[in-house]
Amino acid sequence: MLPSNLRETVPISVRQRHKPVRTYRLRPPGESLQPTRKSRLAQVTAQHSTNPFTIITNSDQLKKACWLLEQAEAVGLDCETTHLDPYKGDIRLTQLSNDRHTYVIDHKHFHGPCGFQPLKQLLESLRPRTICHHAKFDQKWLLKKLGIQLGGIFDTMLASQLIHFNRKSHNLATLAKLYLGVTLDKTLQSSDWTGDLSETQLQYAVRDSQVLPPLRKALITKLSQDSLIRAAQLEFEAVPTVAAIELAGIYLDLERWKEQLTIITHQHQTLAAELQELLAAGAPQGTLFGHTQINLDAHPQILNALKRLNVPIDKSTKSNLLLPLAKQFPVVAKLLEYRPLSKALTSYGESWFTGINPITQRVHPDFNQIGAPTGRFSCTDPNIQQVPHTNGYRRCFRAPEGRTFCIVDYSQIELRILAEFSQDPAFLAAFRSGADLHKTTASQVFNISIDQVSPEQRDFAKRLNFGVVYGIGAPRFANMTGTSLREAEATLRRYFQTYRLLYNYLRDAATQALQDRQIRSASGRLVRYRFDPNNKEQVSSTRRKARNAPIQGTGSDIFKRALRLVGEELRGTSAQIVNIIHDEIVVEVDAYEAEDIGRRVSLRMVQAGEEYLTSVPIKAEPQITSEWIKD
């Protein structure tokens, strides 16, 4: 069934695509900022076919506007701000559009959030729906400046990403052109919004929000055709939580980070010198300056140097290829020691403390809600989802005085999804028993009792379980475990004999996906594939992707549902989500409240999982810790 706020508005047979937006003659704005310029304004407007608009400068006008807008089924909303960072700038304008009219709130005439009560009431209710392009942006400003949490969002950017992830651009101008045949000029987006606004700036502001209601209709048609309504609802509902996470940021202990950096810098220098020496052994003699210095971070140079030393490699110096050679060649061993330090120094170095917001003293990364076609988040500036899990780095992320972290992550969510989808009895039983999964797998695959499973066998089973989700093959498995190809093949065979239905499911999913050139997650999220059926490599690559996508995609579905539920759960408490990493939520909370919040976050995450998985138990246990370090 469709969610109620979308259901009634899905057009059955209306084709909105390429239909030009209706044009209106300008009515003189009732409360223009600059009444003397009215006539010039009117001319410009007529040329560009803009909605009539009203400029709002006091709360009485706002009240009236909100009362009128309340009747609409959806309202386009767009904020123009004086900065990209809500901690550094202000909202300059807020435009609100129904199908006929645009109201432009001039925030310069308002002081503090008190005059915005009617707006808060309008936007926090489920209806009318608030239409935004990239709602996270507007939501952050509205939350920070006016304490408004959007009640029912329709995000045209997220909708477009769901419809076609691989499209190069999802910006508003592109969508307006594609779905409505309207050309939007975006050159004013980054103009100066601090002083008095020009007519063209106002035109720009109005046009940007007036396009949203018709665009929503067109997108609903498309979402409906592609059966993406449920997925869209899931995405939209997660937006306020994501906005709150970015606003909250996470505290980074600068002193600890610097300590770590100092340690790594020392080790790096030592290793660099040693490696340089070892590599020089193969260099041609008699250069003017003694040894020829090699740039240790230049892969082609390293490759050549290793070749000179008769290391049997061809064109790649990838670590997993070098690993077997480390014993025989000390220079290779040294290189493998050097590389992670080099990575650490560059990727987790000084750039992190320049990213600390001077006002909050915290790091505020940018979370891209649909970062992958499977629906996973991606994260930039900085990418806090890839901080090394060694304590040296993780201890730098700590709760401020009086507060603590509560970390809740799903236990093996993707493998549980695989169990559910395949309905494999042995795999399901492994989860239902509640025992250690990898031990259970080992006992089932090697046909021994759980008590007899050695640590090596458990590790083996763990690698098997994870590898299978990604469509691992025998060669890679052999390489990973250090066994022979023959042995690896035998092990994989035994694994799939143990979990017969699991094998069947993965096989059928891949076959079906190759046929349909698409596959869906549990929420209906669509992942499309383009490949040449005659190209073997492309076919097998697509097969592996298609095996993984429904699992990873459903993991994302569950996680996003959890974000919504947890976000709601935490309203009015001292807790705030400060980080999310695919299946893990990090909450910062007043210490006295931590136990209670931990239980509640865990319950909501389990609830989200249970909405999608019915055959396997969901586990998400809270850990309370002052640093971002898990057991």
Add this chain to the structure above:
DNA sequence: GTGAAGGGCCAC
């Protein structure tokens, strides 16, 4: 000088 591509490695 800038930007794309390739290689490598960090996370889940």
Add this chain to the structure above:
DNA sequence: AAACGTGGCCCTTCAC
């Protein structure tokens, strides 16, 4: 030769 899915960041190299 590689044969494991999804990302982002950093470096070097190379073309423009």
